[in-house]
Amino acid sequence: MNAVVELKSDGSLTVDENSKLTASGNKDKDGKPVDKIDINGGTLDNKGAITGEIVTTAPAGSHTVKVVVNGQVIDIQTVTNNSPFTLPAAPAGGNFQGWYDGTTVHAAGATVTITADVTFTASWYTSGGGGGGGSSSYSISVDKNIDNGSVTVSPKSASSGRTVTITVKADEGYELDELTVTDKNGDEIELTDKGDGRYTFKMPRSKVTIEASFVEIDHQDTCxxxxxxxxxxxxxxxxxxxxxxxxxxxxxxxxxxxxxxxxxxxxxxxxxxxxxxxxxxxxxxxxxxxxxxxxxxxxxxxxxxxxxxxxxxxxxxxxxxxxxxxxxxxxxxxxxxxxxxxxxxxxxxxxxxxxxxxxxxxxxxxxxxxxxxxxxxxxxxxxxxxxxxxxxxxxxxxxxxxxxxxx
Incomplete structure (x- = not known):
C-alpha cells in the first residue's frame, strides 16, 4: 500500500543520520494533532511534493551528496569520505550538458570521488538566445587531424568562466610540441599546466578550438x-x-x-x-x-x-x-x-x-x-x-x- 505524507504549513519533514524519516506537526483525518509519523526502512521518492531544501546531517567520516534537477532534489545519499559516487544517467528533457558540482561539469554516469558535502545540479545547454533563462554554453572542438598523440577535453561545452580541462597523451617515442586554444576570433587563450599531461583554461564567451602537435623525441639532445x-x-x-x-x-x-x-x-x-x-x-x-x-x-x-x-x-x-x-x-x-x-x-x-x-x-x-x-x-x-x-x-x-x- 502506498502512503502519502502531506505536510501542513506548520509541519516538518526530517531525515536523521540513520536515514530515519520523520514527519511532524500534522493532524489525522479527524483533525486531531499527530505528534509524528515515523517512516522506517523506506526510501524518499520526491515527485515534487517537497519544494523546499531537504537538510540532512551526515555522520562523522561521511558526506552528504544531493542530486538536483530543475530545483528538485531527486536523490540524497550519505557517502564515506574518499569513496566513489556514480552520477545518474541524463535526465529527460534534452539539451543536458552534465552534472555541475559548482566547479566542474561531469558527464552522466561518471564516477566522482567524494571528499566533501556536494550537490550535483543538472546543467542544461542553451543557445544563448533571448529568453533562454540560463547562462550560454559554448562548444569546445578538438582538431581531428592530430598525429602521434591524443587530446581529450572535459566538458565538451561550457559556459563563460567555467574551467575546462585538457588531457594530452603522446604516443611512445613522441612528446608534445605545441598546444593551443583559440576563440572564435583566432585569439589564443592562456593555458595553465597542471602536470601529468593536464592543462586548464577559462572558457571565454565564444566557442573554442583546441589544436596540438607532437614531435619525435630527439635522444641526441638527451644525455x-x-x-x-x-x-x-x-x-x-x-x-x-x-x-x-x-x-x-x-x-x-x-x-x-x-x-x-x-x-x-x-x-x-x-x-x-x-x-x-x-x-x-x-x-x-x-x-x-x-x-x-x-x-x-x-x-x-x-x-x-x-x-x-x-x-x-x-x-x-x-x-x-x-x-x-x-x-x-x-x-x-x-x-x-x-x-x-x-x-x-x-x-x-x-x-x-x-x-x-x-x-x-x-x-x-x-x-x-x-x-x-x-x-x-x-x-x-x-x-x-x-x-x-x-x-x-x-x-x-x-x-x-x-x-x-x-x-
Whole structure:
C-alpha cells in the first residue's frame, strides 16, 4: 500500500543520520494533532511534493551528496569520505550538458570521488538566445587531424568562466610540441599546466578550438644519464658517467639507478676492459669460482689469458670489490699490452702519507696512474690504495684513460 505524507504549513519533514524519516506537526483525518509519523526502512521518492531544501546531517567520516534537477532534489545519499559516487544517467528533457558540482561539469554516469558535502545540479545547454533563462554554453572542438598523440577535453561545452580541462597523451617515442586554444576570433587563450599531461583554461564567451602537435623525441639532445634519478646534473662525475654509458663500458644497476657511490667488483672491471677491447674471442676461465656461462666468464678468461688480471691462486674473486691499487695494476698491464705509453714524468706516489701501504706488486702501477692523472688523492694527503673504487670513480678513471692514454 502506498502512503502519502502531506505536510501542513506548520509541519516538518526530517531525515536523521540513520536515514530515519520523520514527519511532524500534522493532524489525522479527524483533525486531531499527530505528534509524528515515523517512516522506517523506506526510501524518499520526491515527485515534487517537497519544494523546499531537504537538510540532512551526515555522520562523522561521511558526506552528504544531493542530486538536483530543475530545483528538485531527486536523490540524497550519505557517502564515506574518499569513496566513489556514480552520477545518474541524463535526465529527460534534452539539451543536458552534465552534472555541475559548482566547479566542474561531469558527464552522466561518471564516477566522482567524494571528499566533501556536494550537490550535483543538472546543467542544461542553451543557445544563448533571448529568453533562454540560463547562462550560454559554448562548444569546445578538438582538431581531428592530430598525429602521434591524443587530446581529450572535459566538458565538451561550457559556459563563460567555467574551467575546462585538457588531457594530452603522446604516443611512445613522441612528446608534445605545441598546444593551443583559440576563440572564435583566432585569439589564443592562456593555458595553465597542471602536470601529468593536464592543462586548464577559462572558457571565454565564444566557442573554442583546441589544436596540438607532437614531435619525435630527439635522444641526441638527451644525455645518456638523464634517465637515472641518482645522477645529479651538476655532479663532478656526470660527464664521466655519460661517457661510460655512451661507449658501452657501463650500464645502470636498474632502469632508474646508476648507483654512482657503490663499489665496483673485480668482474665488472674485467667486463669494462673486455667491452673496450671489442669483446674478442676468449677461452675458458681457469678459476674455480668463475662458472662457465657466467656473464663475466668470457671477460675474465680473456683478461687472464692476456696477463691483464690475475687471481688469488686458483680463484679470482669476481664479486670482491676492486681496490684502487688493483685497478691501477690492471690498467697498467692493459696499457702495456696495447703498446700505450706507460712512462710519465712526475713524483708519482711520493709525498703521500700512505704511500708505504701500497702493495709491492702495485707500486709501479700506482706511480704511473698518479703521474698520468688517472688517480688522485682521497683527502688528507692520502691515496687509500686498498680502499674500494666507486662506480663514479671508475667511470672517471676510464674516461681519462680512453682520452689521455689510449690515443
Amino acid at each position: 645518456p644519464a638523464a634517465d637515472f634519478r641518482d645522477v645529479d646534473e651538476d655532479a663532478w662525475y656526470h660527464e664521466a658517467v655519460d661517457y661510460a654509458l655512451d661507449n658501452g663500458l657501463m650500464s645502470g644497476v636498474s632502469d632508474r639507478e646508476f648507483a654512482p657511490g657503490s663499489t665496483l667488483t673485480r668482474a665488472m672491471v674485467a667486463q669494462m676492459l673486455y667491452s673496450l677491447e671489442g669483446k674478442p674471442a676468449a677461452g675458458s676461465a681457469d678459476f674455480a669460482d668463475v662458472a662457465e656461462g657466467a656473464w663475466y666468464a668470457d671477460a675474465i678468461s680473456w683478461a687472464a689469458g692476456e696477463g691483464i688480471v690475475s687471481g688469488y691462486g686458483d680463484t679470482f674473486g669476481p664479486n670482491d670489490p676492486i681496490t684502487r691499487e688493483q685497478l691501477a695494476a690492471i690498467l697498467y698491464r692493459y696499457a702495456q699490452n696495447e703498446g700505450y705509453k706507460t712512462s710519465q714524468s712526475g713524483k708519482g706516489t711520493e709525498g703521500y702519507l700512505d704511500a708505504s701501504s701500497i702493495s709491492s706488486y702495485a707500486v709501479k702501477a700506482m706511480d704511473w696512474a698518479v703521474n698520468a692523472g688517472l688517480l688522485s688523492g682521497k683527502g688528507n694527503n692520502t691515496l687509500a690504495p686498498t680502499a674500494g673504487a666507486t662506480r663514479a670513480e671508475v667511470a672517471q678513471i676510464f674516461m681519462n684513460f680512453c682520452k689521455d692514454i689510449a690515443k
